[in-house]
Amino acid sequence: MYREGKPGNYLRQGIQPFIEPGETLRYVVLGTNKASFGKEVFFGAIGQGIGSIAGSLVEGVGKAASEGKKDLIVGLTDRRLLLVEVLQWGSDFLLAMGAPTLPGAVKRAGKAQAIVLADIKGLEYKKRGSFESTLIIDLSNGKISLDFEKLHWVDRATEMVKQMQDDQKDQNH
Numbered sequence: 001m002y003r004e005g006k007p008g009n010y011l012r013q014g015i016q017p018f019i020e021p022g023e024t025l026r027y028v029v030l031g032t033n034k035a036s037f038g039k040e041v042f043f044g045a046i047g048q049g050i051g052s053i054a055g056s057l058v059e060g061v062g063k064a065a066s067e068g069k070k071d072l073i074v075g076l077t078d079r080r081l082l083l084v085e086v087l088q089w090g091s092d093f094l095l096a097m098g099a100p101t102l103p104g105a106v107k108r109a110g111k112a113q114a115i116v117l118a119d120i121k122g123l124e125y126k127k128r129g130s131f132e133s134t135l136i137i138d139l140s141n142g143k144i145s146l147d148f149e150k151l152h153w154v155d156r157a158t159e160m161v162k163q164m165q166d167d168q169k170d171q172n173h
Contacts, residue, residue: 014106015075015084027076027160030153031146032069074146076160080117085110125161133157
């Protein structure tokens with residue numbers, strides 16, 4: 001497991017209320033429920049470059065790409081995969097580091113979803129360079145897609161997925 005700095009510790013604190021007694025948290029990663037980073041940057045840059053009304057419309061497409069996107073704390077325990085929606089981040093760490101892309105403390109969590117590891121039928125992990133990846137989880141009742149953005153979280157997600165794949169191989173043998 002990775003050595004965690006403040007962002008990882010904040011994620012651990014945010015997911016801790018959802019950990020059951022006797023359960024061990026193995027990985028914690030910041031994810032989203034919708035890939036939009038590339039679209040935001042692409043359409044936003046084009047919109048700014050074009051200028052005028054047409055540029056504003058194209059830039060608006062970039063902003064619309066991020067609507068509905070939710071930050072999720074993704075935690076892998078020895079029993080479950082936890083997905084906890086973050087409704088509000090604290091700003092103390094954000095401002096102190098001068099890095100708005102890093103999470104602060106979780107001020108308010110929303111819905112939480114727990115997936116029992118035995119219910120996972122398959123995993124598909126797609127890495128798109130160093131800064132984006134997608135994990136598609138195949139369940140008996142459908143698929144869930146999780147996206148990871150930024151180098152630090154993509155690396156951690158890659159390690160988490162490897163652990164999940166190894167666990168699945170062990171269960172099948």
